[in-house]
Amino acid sequence: MSEAATLLVLVAALAFEAAFGYPAWIYQRIGHPVSWIGSLIAALDRRFNRESESDDKRRVAGILSLAFVLVTVGAIAWMLERLAAQIPNGGIFIAILASTLIASRSLYDHVAAVARALDEDGLAGARVAVGRIVGRNPLTLDEHGVARAAIESLAENASDGVVAPVFWFAFFGLPGLAVYKAINTADSMIGHRTKRHEAFGWAAARLDDLVNLPASRLTGLMFAAAALFARGASPAGALEAMSRDASKHRSPNAGWAESAMAGALGFKLNGPKVYGNVRVEDAYMGNGRRDLAAEDIEAALRLAVFAWGLMIATLLFFAVILRG
Structure with missing residues (x-):
């Protein structure tokens, strides 16, 4: 595909996903591409992550296992993209496939469900x-904590689930998107600092940090730009919070989106939280209100929708420019 066609297919994928999401009846019958990738990762984890081996050997096993997953997923996506090029209206086929690996509809629905609840x-x-x-223990959260957790999840997953997939598809097509999702899935499954996965999942965690680096910064800037259009939001506040707080986050990437959303909406996000029974002393993002409620979740969702709308407009703009 040409560069302009790639961007138009990407817009179509975003439209499909926003309109239909991933239908539950399909998931119930055949699962989801991410669940298929997850099954492969889990099988490799069971087979090669041996607790009797040294950390060095487990790290090598993790690197080789991750490489196998990425080559397999990338090759399948490449073959599907090549197949689509040989059939009439193949771009629609690619757009539908790509839409399964983007999560704006799912993310919006899950966060909106928290506000409704x-x-x-x-x-x-x-x-x-x-x-x-969220991964934290919800029983430790009061109403304000629930609202903050939902907004933090929205901000972080807007990068991981929407902007990063769009970014990697725009540059490398369906294989780029599929490989990104494989990395992201591997990190979520084995990229933890636990006794079992600290060595085996080392490569997955490091690579996930790397591939999310551009999208996380872009997401923060998108929230700042979206604040120009969202009622009561502040572009300057978003930029100020990013410059002050993003680097304080324990994740090299999550702080950009969270701090931008916090600054744009006048919130104070992140901070100490409990995972299971373990308290983690995270840094604060933003210097606004901590006592958030359902209407604040709705404000965050509006900001995200404006940001995604600007992203689509930008893709269309560059598609027109590239077509000449």
Whole structure:
């Protein structure tokens, strides 16, 4: 495909995903591409991550396992892209495939469900809803903590689940998108600093940090730009919070989106939290309000929607320019 065609296919993929998401009936019958990748990673983890081996050998095993996953996923995506080039309207086929690896609809729905639960079901229902999208212990969260957790998840996953997939597809097509999702999935499964995975998942965690670096910065800038259009939001606040707080986050990437959203909306996000029974002393992002509620989640969702709209407009602009 030409560069302009790639961008138009990408816009179509975003439109498909926003309109239909990934239908539940398809998931129930055949699963999801990410679940297929996850099954391969889990099998390699069981087979090659041997606790009897030294950390050095487990690290090498993790590197080789990750390489196998990426080559396999990339090759399948490349073959599908080549096949699509040989059929009429193949770009639509690619757009549908790409839409399965973008998560704006799913992310919006899950975060909106937390706001709805806070309004309709109270704290107990909201804890259940937020527990579906965050790793921390929801039982430690009050109403304000639930709202903050939902907004933090929205900000971080706007980068990992939307902007990064778009970025890697724009430059490397379907193989680039598929390989990115494989890296991201591997990090979520084995990229943890636990006794079992610190060595075996070392490569997955480091590579995930690297491939998310450009999208995380872009997401922060997109939130700042979107603040020009979102009611009550501050572009200057987003830029100020990013420059001050992003580098304080324990993740090299998550702080950019979280600090931008916090600064744009006048919130104070992140900070200490509990995973399981372990308290983690994270840095604060932004210097605004901590007492957030359902309406603040809705404000964050509006900002995200404006940001995604600007992203689509930018893709269309460059597609027109490249077509001459």
